[in-house]
Amino acid sequence: MPNLSDPDLPARILVVEDDAGMRTLILRALQGGGFRARGVASGEEMWTALEAAPVDLIILDIMLPGVSGVELCRAIRSGRGAVHSGEPSPAELPIIMVSARGEERDRVTGLETGADDYVPKPFGQRELLARVRAVLRRGGAASAEKIRREKIRFAGWTLDLRRRELTDPSGASVEISGAEHDLLNSFLDNPQRVIARDRLLELSRTRLGDVSDRSIDVLVSRLRRKLGSDADQLIRTVRGSGYIFVAEVERL
Known part of the structure; x- marks a missing residue:
């Protein structure tokens, strides 16, 4: 969620990369x-940097010494880390993972x-900047939604567009990433319609890879887990076509 402290300033990015040459590039x-942008070489340094000052996006290498980037991403998504006044919680921080290992698995x-996106090494500077801007746009999408109603209710759940907050039927808050929020919002904008995978990628403004891989399926699976035991009844798979969101949607 870019620069809540001063939206007129450039976004703040933390690069976590142990290779000094790559970090500099x-x-x-x-x-x-x-x-x-500022850089650190390990997970320990990352936590120290996050405590010292807020950031708008993290670029996180997978192959780090000690704690891996995967474990660090999981820790961030669990909500660990400092919360600065007026800033989103660590669980909401956009994360782009980078690695020399570019296989689908x-x-x-x-x-x-x-993670909100994944960039395999080697990558060009233009591609990296394009992906960073795309992820930051998703994080700042709430500003484009001000003209719309701020809350959406479905099957007892509520999505607050302004706060980017999801609450379950009991009223408890459920942490979701920026990509999960955008995907859910896309479903809520198109209830009772079969949506193809490539169309979902377009609607949710994600850059999670080619639609021939499992990127959108992984994102749907992540969202289903957040929605609990009834998620398969809310988001149904339409074999050979895509997905359909079947719940009634009410804008408040």
Whole structure:
């Protein structure tokens, strides 16, 4: 959720990369693209940096010394970390994972852990900047939703668009990532309709990989887990076509 403290300033990005040369290249690309970027070499340094100052996005290498990027992503999504005044919780921080391991199973692992995007090495500077901007746009999508009703109710659940907060039928808050929020919002905008996988990627503005891989299926699976035991009845798979959201939707 970009720069709640001052939306007129460039987004703040933390790069977690143990290879000094690669870290420098990423930082130069980000700074050249107009972002405020700083880098650290390990998970321990990442936590220290997050406690020192808030960020708007984390670029996280998978193969780190000590605690891996996958475990760090899981810890962030669990809500660990400092919460700065006026900033989103750590669980909501956009995360882009990078790794020299570009096989599908590695992308799936990163996405299942809660990453918003995955970029295999080697990658070009233009691609990296495009993906960063796309993820930040998703995080800042609430500003484009102000003209719409702020809350949506379905099957006892409530999605607060302004706060980007999901609450279950008991009223308890359920943490969801930016990509999960956008996907759920896409379903709520198109209830009772079969939506193809490529169309879901377009509607939710995600950049999670080619639709021929399991990226959108992984994201749907993540969202279903957040929606609990009745999720398969809310989001149904239409074999060979895509998905359909079957619950009644009410805008408040």
